Amino acid sequence: MGHNPIGHNVDLAERAYRIRRNAVRMGEVQGQGYIAQALDIADVLAVAYFHAMRVRPDDPHWEERDRFLLSNGHYAIALYAALIEAGFIPDEELETYGSDDSRLPMSGMASYTPGMEMSGGSLGLGLSIAVGIGLGLKRKGSASRVYTLFSDGELDEGSVWEAIMSAAHWKLDNLIAVVDVNNQQADGPSTQVMAFEPLVDKLQAFGWFVQRIDGNDLDAVIAAFDAARDHPEQKPRMIVADTKMGCGVPFLEAREKNHFIRVDPEEWQLALEALDAGRTR
Amino acid sequence: MSSNAPAAPAAKPKLKTSAMIASIAGEGQRTVSAPFGHALVELAGQRPEIVGMTADLGKYTDLHIFAKAFPDRFYQMGMAEQLLFGAAAGLAHEGFMPFATTYAVFASRRAYDFIHQTIAEEDLNVKIACALPGLTSGYGPSHQATEDLALFRAMPNMTVIDPCDAHEIGQAVPVMAAHKGPVYLRLLRGNVPLVLDEYGYRFELGKAKTIRDGRDVLIVSSGIMTMRALEVAAALAADKVDAAVLHVPTIKPLDAETILREAGRTGRMVVVAENHSVIGGLGEAVAGLLLRSGVTPVFRHIGLPDQFLAAGALPTLHDRYGISTAVMTDRIKGWL
Numbered sequence: 267m268g269h270n271p272i273g274h275n276v277d278l279a280e281r282a283y284r285i286r287r288n289a290v291r292m293g294e295v296q297g298q299g300y301i302a303q304a305l306d307i308a309d310v311l312a313v314a315y316f317h318a319m320r321v322r323p324d325d326p327h328w329e330e331r332d333r334f335l336l337s338n339g340h341y342a343i344a345l346y347a348a349l350i351e352a353g354f355i356p357d358e359e360l361e362t363y364g365s366d367d368s369r370l371p372m373s374g375m376a377s378y379t380p381g382m383e384m385s386g387g388s389l390g391l392g393l394s395i396a397v398g399i400g401l402g403l404k405r406k407g408s409a410s411r412v413y414t415l416f417s418d419g420e421l422d423e424g425s426v427w428e429a430i431m432s433a434a435h436w437k438l439d440n441l442i443a444v445v446d447v448n449n450q451q452a453d454g455p456s457t458q459v460m461a462f463e464p465l466v467d468k469l470q471a472f473g474w475f476v477q478r479i480d481g482n483d484l485d486a487v488i489a490a491f492d493a494a495r496d497h498p499e500q501k502p503r504m505i506v507a508d509t510k511m512g513c514g515v516p517f518l519e520a521r522e523k524n525h526f527i528r529v530d531p532e533e534w535q536l537a538l539e540a541l542d543a544g545r546t547r
Numbered sequence: 548m549s550s551n552a553p554a555a556p557a558a559k560p561k562l563k564t565s566a567m568i569a570s571i572a573g574e575g576q577r578t579v580s581a582p583f584g585h586a587l588v589e590l591a592g593q594r595p596e597i598v599g600m601t602a603d604l605g606k607y608t609d610l611h612i613f614a615k616a617f618p619d620r621f622y623q624m625g626m627a628e629q630l631l632f633g634a635a636a637g638l639a640h641e642g643f644m645p646f647a648t649t650y651a652v653f654a655s656r657r658a659y660d661f662i663h664q665t666i667a668e669e670d671l672n673v674k675i676a677c678a679l680p681g682l683t684s685g686y687g688p689s690h691q692a693t694e695d696l697a698l699f700r701a702m703p704n705m706t707v708i709d710p711c712d713a714h715e716i717g718q719a720v721p722v723m724a725a726h727k728g729p730v731y732l733r734l735l736r737g738n739v740p741l742v743l744d745e746y747g748y749r750f751e752l753g754k755a756k757t758i759r760d761g762r763d764v765l766i767v768s769s770g771i772m773t774m775r776a777l778e779v780a781a782a783l784a785a786d787k788v789d790a791a792v793l794h795v796p797t798i799k800p801l802d803a804e805t806i807l808r809e810a811g812r813t814g815r816m817v818v819v820a821e822n823h824s825v826i827g828g829l830g831e832a833v834a835g836l837l838l839r840s841g842v843t844p845v846f847r848h849i850g851l852p853d854q855f856l857a858a859g860a861l862p863t864l865h866d867r868y869g870i871s872t873a874v875m876t877d878r879i880k881g882w883l
Contacts, residue, residue, distance in 0.1 A: 453603045526567075
């Protein structure tokens, strides 16, 4: 277990299980949502919030915290699930997800939610903000790091590559980015919408320290976050996480066209049962 | 924290969805599915120079209908709006007529310089069709295009169209193609209300049309607000208020002659109603025209406030920001 002050007692697999469970329960509130993404990224968020990052749930703006930027704002359901598990947000607010006057809107926005550090919804913004935060932290002499999560579809946006070039230019070794390669975006499989491979070669050529892992293998995710933190070179760090949409709920894993899914009322209970079945594996 | 941030909830809130995509059709209202996509397919059968392009939003702008009918004339540009419009300029440069689609927020905010420099400055023949205009998404400011009319009105060479319903979109597509030069279309997608067919209406570029006449108040509107204005007029009629509705689907160039004639009729208050920020849209365009022309009726303006709007269910938000039929009716009654 790492140095995270909130992660001693419950192991990370249990954290990931609970993040998935929170996300499914929020999905049930609206009957729809970006559930499949939440399930695929739960392991990464478990490691980020309960192993890698220094945060204080009761003080979301604590100056010494590590920053976390959710560039893919539609993954808000996943981050809310993690923030609820971490104690930033009371568990009972889960039932307000996506509803009028909720602090948990479908798209992540900094003005609504404790622990949400940027306003997403429009894609390809997070990495540019991360460059600025990385520069600002260095300028202040801060030991904090900036983490950012973005999706493979965001690689289509030119602004993402501007930020990728810039982060290396400024030698931002305090910037750790995770790209979720689940190969699914609005119009179809990401690699078919716009071919972005070979991704590791491209990122290395742009001057980043790059690791590619199975983003649903907890041990691999832990090792990658540790290596990203400890890597000696003055380079920004990218974790390319290959993930499985709907991970942990087999019938959702198998479903096609699952960028934004609608789930029948009786299926939510089945999804929770599937998570429970996988809990002891 | 902005003023948008609600306090932690005390009572159990109403569960209304704030989904990105929601039909603006009322309960039981007649609708047509994907009128833009079907109209474009019909037109493209006669005009081989038409190509379709999108930035990862084919399914969400009804362009998937075109992509299926003409797969070799469809370009998926990825989620890259600057590239989308730059490449559209390139195709237009080579003699093709691109219909390029994305959401209104991304064309107006993200790709503005590309459209300005690569398309409008050269007066290239690119048709820009953008879904989720104004407040037609409950997803929050990232998807609520509350200033697109202001931005595209201000761009030289750009023609700007804000259609009301499926009937008008179907007619606007061939008219856009017949017009030489860049056009920005506020696109209604999915199940789109069908309203204007009952009024024998026909879309003409640059023409405002009286949909309903009345003695007491003139509602000047565009887009979905014309649908609302007709509902308001019906509600006002029950209170013996006789409201006229002047539909102005072409925001630029504005039909000055018709607007001045109708607003110049004595004894009628003029109310401009628009699904857009009160800054820079139809309301200020009409107000400026009237003032410059020395036509000064009592003037009122219904539009979205100069704020980052909330996420929430569309009916909730339309009530909150004053563009629902009920709230509009009450406000106009209060002004009379």
